[in-house]
Amino acid sequence: MDFLQKIMKPMLEGTAVSLEIFFLTLLFAIPLGMIVAFGRMSKNKFISKPVRAYQLIMRGTPLLLQLMIVFYAPYYIVGRTFDRFASAIIAFVINYAAYFAEIFRAGIESIPQGQYEAAKVLGYSKSKTFFRIIVPQVVKRILPPMGNETMTLVKDTALAQTIAVMELFRVATNASSRAFSTIPLLVAGLIYFILNYLVEKCYIKAEKKLDYYK
Template identity: 60%
Template sequence: MQQLLLQMLDGTVTSLKVFVLTLIFSLPLGFIVAKGRMSRNFLLRGIVNLYIQIMRGTPLILQLIFVYFAPYYVIGFSYDRFTAVIVAFVLNYSAYFAEIYRSGLQSIEKGQYEACKVLGFSKTHTFFFIILPQVVKRILPSLGNEVVTLVKDTALAQTIGVSELFRVAQNAASRMFSTMPIFVAGVFYFIMNYIVSKMFDFFEKKLSYYR
């Protein structure tokens, strides 16, 4: 039992790595995608739109397989499985985050920009001190939703052979002829997401000083 828990902790570390790396890259990248989605250049907007449609319209599991195998079949280039997982997750999550950012950015009243212009704020000052803080407050609930989903989605990494928490549990289950390890994994995911939700609750409370 102790050995099983140690193995599962090991898998959890891999899951957490996927989780953290995906967030580090896709949170800022999503912003650039959102900007492209709102661009006045119709070609750029069209391309970004198509990218978002593909990412949202096809299964993540398929995207994982594609990202890992396509380079090998097309140009004979193969690379590390873990890297492929991160690339696929970042591509997928950037698209979702982009749409969340867009909804937040577009919900800010025009008057806020006008007040900034009349007061003489620079574009950077306007964005970082006036617009962004308000956007963050508004998108926090939907962002939290997406981040919780990401924790659970890390289980898909095993599709291309990265042994994260769920894979470890499945292997143990077949070794032990018992479904118990699967349920233990469930508890692990639940605990991780409990912490994630509590963190989002905390930030939402912190930003609730104004409406």
């Protein structure tokens, strides 16, 4: 019991760091993902092709490697490294934006052309059509895949330990090797589980709220 009390404080601090990574990633990756989705859907090849290449790299290589590159590459280029935490956020944001963009693209492209046509003949401008008619329907459709990605993100924050960000899993591993005990790791597992339980609950709630139409 004493042991648990001793490790709880650093573990909760680690959890706070993990949550910061989680929320900051969502905060920046969602808008960036929208921009990327539009870039990908652009009819201009000089926009859509590079965007696709970026997405392919982000989705085709390990996030672990991307974290290392974002953190260590500046050392070889400008001779110094930058803040670990900021580097982690950058890596997470550019990685998750690539995935979010695909979800947004799928959502937008799943809306029937007739919705755009109906809006157009009623005199809606392009932006009004998008925000009043298209977006609400897209949000409903993308909730399940977004729930997937969000829950993955909760667990992926553990990867930030590779560049020595003191997030939950790093704290747990340290405590575990110091005390020759697996208990800190199990506690960490439980915390991730509780966080994702809450994430899932939020998505269920959102889906229920949008259940009034089909």
